[in-house]
Amino acid sequence: SDSAEISPKDIDQLSKTSFPLCMRHMLEKLRENHHLKNGGRMQFGLFLKGAGLKLEDALAFFRAEFSQKVGSERFDKEYAYSIRHKYGKEGKRTDYTPYSCQKIICATPGVGDHHGCPYRHFGDENLRAALSNMGISGNALEGILDKVKNRHYQLACTLTFEATHNVSCDTGINHPNQYFSESQKVLQA
Ligand code: SF4
Incomplete structure (x- = not known):
């Protein structure tokens, strides 16, 4: 991936023009259900990270959706950790690579x-x-x-x-x- 950055407000437009079908589909489902199961959070979260979405923006992006479904408290308790983890900020601090x-x-x-x-x-x-x-x-x-x-x-x-x-x-x-x-x-x- 490039060193270019993407911002949460651009994700819907970028999805239409430049996301492969796997990622378009997950964005659509995330917008529809305000939730993605673990396999989706891994695949889509790491893709967005690879596309240049910074950690703070990833937290804001997923929080905005998930809090509509599970509430922001539960998001902060149960989901934020794993997003920071993907960015190597928690646990073993492995910098996870987007899936091929x-x-x-x-x-x-x-x-x-x-x-x-x-x-x-x-x-x-x-x-x-x-x-x-x-x-x-x-x-x-x-x-x-x-x-x-x-x-x-x-x-x-x-x-x-x-x-x-x-x-x-x-x-x-x-x-x-x-x-x-x-x-x-x-x-x-
Ligand atoms: Fe395309 Fe690869 Fe995504 Fe399949 S997994 S839709 S081949 S980018």
């Missing part, structure tokens, strides 16, 4: 979980709907679904990147934060 596509694709999300890779974990109908929401249709859409059928999830994501950015992405997508920074590069060029 390979790791995300291998996840096993259960009922009520929203982490994982949509190309791998969504059903056909949900995936079609999600891609249509990104403005993808016709041959481009069928090409992506074809990659999914053949279990080439990262290639499906690469084709999605190409369709939504109007460029070719020769390196291929292997990390959500790479997707994000490549997108920012294209959009800021």
Whole structure:
């Protein structure tokens, strides 16, 4: 990831333009439910950290959502620690690295979980709907679904990147934060 910073107020817009589908989906679910289970908090929280969201901003961002569901006291007691932990400020002070596509694709999300890779974990109908929401249709859409059928999830994501950015992405997508920074590069060029 780059050293650029992102701010909580930009997250919704950045999600539309530059987040890969896995992270768009989790933001949508977070906004909808004001909550994410642990697998989602890990995958999405570390992605945002990698994208340049500073610790204080991450606390404010998640607090604003979670406090609507569990109250701010419970957020401060039960959730804030693990966010600081992800930033290496608690426990063993390990600086946790955002998850790669390979790791995300291998996840096993259960009922009520929203982490994982949509190309791998969504059903056909949900995936079609999600891609249509990104403005993808016709041959481009069928090409992506074809990659999914053949279990080439990262290639499906690469084709999605190409369709939504109007460029070719020769390196291929292997990390959500790479997707994000490549997108920012294209959009800021
Ligand atoms: Fe996210 Fe990687 Fe799946 Fe794309 S291929 S949706 S970046 S996990």
